[in-house]
Amino acid sequence: MILQCNHINKSFDGNTILDDISFHINEQEKTAIVGINGSGKSTLLKILMGEYEADSGEIIIQKDAVIGYLAQNQDIDSAKSILEEMQDAKKDVIALEQELNDTTELMNHAEGAELEKLIQKADNLRHRFELAGGYTYHSELIGVLKGLGFTEEEFSKPVSALSGGERTRVALGKMLLTSPDLIILDEPTNHLDMKAIHWLENYLSGYRGAVIIVAHDRYFLDKIVTKVVEIRQHKATVYQGNYSQFSEKKQAMLDTQMKQYMNQQAEIKHQEAVIAKLKSFNREKSIKRAESREKQLDKIERLEKPVEENTRMNLLFSPRIQSGNDVLSIEHLSKSFDTETLFTDISFDLKRGERVAIIGDNGSGKTTILKIINNLVDADGGTVRLGTNVDIGYYDQAHQVLHGEKTIFEELQDDYPTMTNTEIRNILAAFLFTEDDVFKQISKLSGGERGRVSLAKLMLSDANFLILDEPTNHLDIDSKEILERAVNHFEGTVLYVSHDRYFINRTATRILDLTQKQLVNYIGNYDYYLEKKEANELAQLTAPVIDTAGQPADTASDSKLTWQQQKEEQARLRKKQNALNKVEKEIAELEEKNESLGEQLSDPKNGTDIALLQKLASEKEANDERLLVLMEEWENLAEN
Known part of the structure; x- marks a missing residue:
């Protein structure tokens, strides 16, 4: 423990x-x-x-x-670069490495007893260096940096120039490296x-x-x-x-507690009715029996009613009118900012009833696609066409559709002037804003509170096409589950951007992966996406969308990998695997050689052969340097 x-x-x-x-x-x-x-x-x-x-x-x-601890926000104030800051986590190993290098350098100019003493010191340092993970620390450090999303070009960037989120990533990586x-x-x-x-x-x-x-x-x-x-x-x-098992067990426990409570309440009401009936007979024996039952009833340990915490929103999306079957058609869409191209020539269609998630790396252009559809950003090229009777409801992750100077009450009142004060208060209460909370200024709200106001407005919009940008940000788990249910029961169409994989897994019927400036289509939820992506079953990634009539929809404009592109990708993967195998083989051979060299260096028979020891040490050092290069090469191959 x-x-x-x-x-x-x-x-x-x-x-x-x-x-x-x-x-x-x-x-x-x-x-x-x-x-x-x-x-x-x-x-x-x-x-x-x-x-x-x-x-x-x-x-x-x-x-x-x-103990390593990462708080939600890290205020690292450092003049060091990202790489230098991360190296602080390995300063003991780096100091050992420097001492070993200094000792090796002294050996080149020493003779006799002094050389023998330095050789023994170097051997001891190498042993400590190896035990401390010295031969792999650099690869580990680079692997952590890249794993957390930093590119090699950013390694030299000063920590002081980073955003709050980037500083938190540096702090996380540095803490992980301390093991x-x-x-x-x-x-x-x-x-x-x-x-x-x-x-x-x-x-x-x-x-x-x-x-x-x-x-x-x-x-x-x-x-x-x-x-x-x-x-x-x-x-x-x-x-x-895990979490899913917890969720099931928790619900089962709440159901059991509620059943026990209801059974007890039923028994109490039954006993009270019997007591009242006995008393109504107004006879000595019946009154005594009633009093006896009352005493027994008083001894019962009353169960408390299981109650949900007062934090559950009441959320239901209900479209005013039904849209046509064709909800959205995007053809040959392109967008760049300055010299950076986000995406080129992307095309996709949405049918009524679909729940489609757009996923991809930060900065790939997911939110920009939503803003183009909402006429908030102009495309460089391509067309966006909405279908018949399509009414959009937009949830903006930055909540720019809210007005900072207004109160929560005014935000709804100004957009829905026909609603009475009581109706507005009832809606806000359903989103956990009660009493004087409704008069809070929007600019003073937390991210979660702004999210609830935006969801309230979205519910009131009666739209049949919901466009959601990171709708689960700042929501607690209970609120996320409520939103999931509302999205799944919505009778219209939903297009959303999200990093919440659980939410995607529970709600998406299709996933559009924005990668390498193109969209790749997956018919299914997030688990399906992972399965197909990791198995490299590229031929199944672009299966035709089935419309509500059960016929293949027109996918001529869908962004997909052509047969030639698939063959090229498969050839690239084979080439990559061959390169990986070659590197792994050389790493194994060098490690085997180093093991043999280590045994020879430790062999007492060689203790007096200074020339041989120098030769063995130099060969092992050269092998170690080559191993570092190979491990970085393997890491790059494995990631790309």
């Missing part, structure tokens, strides 16, 4: 945040802490890290355990694109230490964690399994 949390209590200004929280973390265990926004998850992490002091209770951490016994992460995926999140999933899944994660990314949690600690109504409940 690496960490134990016993009976933690915490209040702020008399308001209870955490009440009798207890759980433990075993070595190598991966645990998620979940709960609605404001439930105290980040507060708990800060108590674990000693940044806050609990009102009562204790935190027990294994002796000499090293702590326990990693504590607070919303680690907030500033990562899908590729970086996928990389981090694989890294943490195979990590030998323990991990505690607070995150709203349910797909991420599903892939990593084996235990979930839910904070609900200030209490903690521990569930074994």
